[in-house]
Amino acid sequence: MSDLHSQKILILDFGSQYTQLIARRVREIGVFSEIRAWDITEEEIREFNPKGIILSGGPESVTGGASAPRAPDCVFTMGLPVLGICYGMQTMASQLGGKVDTSTVREFGYAQVKVENESALLQDIKDHIGSDGESLLDVWMSHGDKVVAMPEGFSLMASTPSCPIAGMVNEEKKFYGIQFHPEVTHTLQGERMFQHFALQVCGCEGLWTAAAIIEDQIARVKEQVG
Amino acid sequence: MLLGLSGGVDSSVVAALLHKAIGDQLTCVFVDNGLLRKNEGDMVMEMFAKNMGVKVIRANAQDKFLDGLAGVSDPEKKRKVIGNTFIEIFDEESHKIDNVKFLAQGTIYPDVIESAASKTGKAHVIKSHHNVGGLPDHMALKLVEPLRELFKDEVRKIGVELGLPYDMVYRHPFPGPGLGVRILGEVKREYCDILREADAIFIEELHNFGWYQKTSQAFAVFLPVKSVGVVGDARRYEWVIALRAVETIDFMTARWAHLPYELLEKVSNRIINEISDVSRVAYDVSSKPPATIEWE
Numbered sequence: 001m002s003d004l005h006s007q008k009i010l011i012l013d014f015g016s017q018y019t020q021l022i023a024r025r026v027r028e029i030g031v032f033s034e035i036r037a038w039d040i041t042e043e044e045i046r047e048f049n050p051k052g053i054i055l056s057g058g059p060e061s062v063t064g065g066a067s068a069p070r071a072p073d074c075v076f077t078m079g080l081p082v083l084g085i086c087y088g089m090q091t092m093a094s095q096l097g098g099k100v101d102t103s104t105v106r107e108f109g110y111a112q113v114k115v116e117n118e119s120a121l122l123q124d125i126k127d128h129i130g131s132d133g134e135s136l137l138d139v140w141m142s143h144g145d146k147v148v149a150m151p152e153g154f155s156l157m158a159s160t161p162s163c164p165i166a167g168m169v170n171e172e173k174k175f176y177g178i179q180f181h182p183e184v185t186h187t188l189q190g191e192r193m194f195q196h197f198a199l200q201v202c203g204c205e206g207l208w209t210a211a212a213i214i215e216d217q218i219a220r221v222k223e224q225v226g
Numbered sequence: 227m228l229l230g231l232s233g234g235v236d237s238s239v240v241a242a243l244l245h246k247a248i249g250d251q252l253t254c255v256f257v258d259n260g261l262l263r264k265n266e267g268d269m270v271m272e273m274f275a276k277n278m279g280v281k282v283i284r285a286n287a288q289d290k291f292l293d294g295l296a297g298v299s300d301p302e303k304k305r306k307v308i309g310n311t312f313i314e315i316f317d318e319e320s321h322k323i324d325n326v327k328f329l330a331q332g333t334i335y336p337d338v339i340e341s342a343a344s345k346t347g348k349a350h351v352i353k354s355h356h357n358v359g360g361l362p363d364h365m366a367l368k369l370v371e372p373l374r375e376l377f378k379d380e381v382r383k384i385g386v387e388l389g390l391p392y393d394m395v396y397r398h399p400f401p402g403p404g405l406g407v408r409i410l411g412e413v414k415r416e417y418c419d420i421l422r423e424a425d426a427i428f429i430e431e432l433h434n435f436g437w438y439q440k441t442s443q444a445f446a447v448f449l450p451v452k453s454v455g456v457v458g459d460a461r462r463y464e465w466v467i468a469l470r471a472v473e474t475i476d477f478m479t480a481r482w483a484h485l486p487y488e489l490l491e492k493v494s495n496r497i498i499n500e501i502s503d504v505s506r507v508a509y510d511v512s513s514k515p516p517a518t519i520e521w522e
Contacts (some may be wrong), residue, residue, distance in 0.1 A: 020336065023335075027380060028379075034375075213380070214387060217372045218243065218246055221247040221248060221370060222248065224328075225227065225247075225327075
């Protein structure tokens with residue numbers, strides 16, 4: 001029996017209403033994922049032993065000082081790929097030396113982002129071609145704060161007129177931050193972004209299928225019951 | 227191993243999975259509380275006992291539930307009576323089985339996340355989930371929860387993969403207290419029988435018109451008020467049935483389904499013609515929020 005749980009993605013929950021959707025999207029592409037609270041300890045992360053980490057969105061503001069939730073520091077030092085979504089991107093930026101501002105303009109709903117640098121995450125993903133030949137993506141935005149300065153080592157991945165840093169990437173470290181929500185179906189090709197992250201970037205194989213889950217559970221029940 | 231089978235998706239999938247894993251070591255107890263949908267009890271027995279060969283004990287406890295509900299009209303009290311009676315019956319039945327060491331439950335991942343989140347103080351109190359809350363503690367059974375890692379859509383996928391019929395796996399959700407909360411006020415056997423028929427007609431026509439899968443939840447509600455009608459030359463003074471159908475992604479918010487008039491007309495005609503105790507049918511056009519999906 002191949003170990004279904006050997007390759008998994010850890011999702012740190014910062015309180016977004018969409019966190020469960022992230023886990024579902026990752027599972028839909030065949031990779032086991034679990035949701036844990038953002039204040040998980042380093043030891044617990046090591047014990048969980050993920051192939052990659054996703055930081056969810058959340059209602060707080062990283063500009064809120066000491067009370068603002070942050071990812072454990074080890075998230076950025078374990079050598080694992082990290083995908084930060086919305087608040088997850090903001091805390092990634094803030095914890096690595098970038099800058100986040102509270103914007104007076106809040107943005108909810110559809111947006112079209114311009115792909116500035118495909119990177120592994122957005123590779124070959126385009127919804128439309130703009131008048132300058134640029135790739136455009138239809139995405140779902142829901143935020144007030146935004147990253148205004150990227151940390152060192154990052155480059156611009158995507159932008160919109162109202163959110164000039166809508167995506168940032170450090171390819172060497174495999175850190176990706178996106179301000180929009182790929183887990184929401186309104187983001188047309190969100191599923192492919194998760195595929196790129198979990199399969200290509202993190203190197204998971206897609207073992208999590210209905211047939212494999214049944215086989216795994218049957219084996220576990222037999223073991224438990226004896 | 228013991229499993230309480232409700233006819234719902236989660237416990238059905240657990241039954242199919244455990245049957246495959248441990249065969250005869252699994253015994254299911256199906257409590258027929260008299261508050262089920264039309265033919266539901268028989269369907270559960272046909273599916274599991276006859277088709278799949280699962281050991282199922284059917285406890286026909288309609289009288290106990292209805293006796294307990296007599297004179298109770300407060301929705302919360304009704305839920306309590308139904309919940310407590312269930313535990314009593316389940317406990318009673320499980321004592322008839324020798325050598326039970328494990329209790330299987332259909333806990334799914336969102337329940338697990340919810341209870342974990344409440345630990346960090348970020349989320350609200352854990353709902354007492356119908357298949358988690360209050361089962362016999364004193365039996366000192368070890369818990370087996372084979373779905374605790376899975377989301378609902380994954381439960382459905384493995385359900386069909388295990389050979390359960392699509393109709394059963396993709397059926398609309400049904401509340402634990404069943405028709406008990408779809409009869410407003412006091413629950414009586416007569417009301418249950420009327421509601422069961424009306425609900426069956428509604429669901430049948432939704433299927434006929436191709437609307438069942440387009441709605442997330444649809445059902446009939448029994449209103450204990452009488453309204454005047456005229457049938458032939460006679461005046462009829464009978465009960466009112468309300469129809470409810472909603473579309474939702476996550477059940478947190480829901481929009482009333484814009485069912486075609488032809489469908490509503492057909493359902494209304496059939497209900498009033500085929501059930502002589504009903505003189506009027508109404509359609510619920512409230513969305514959630516502010517209205518909840520269920521009426522009680």
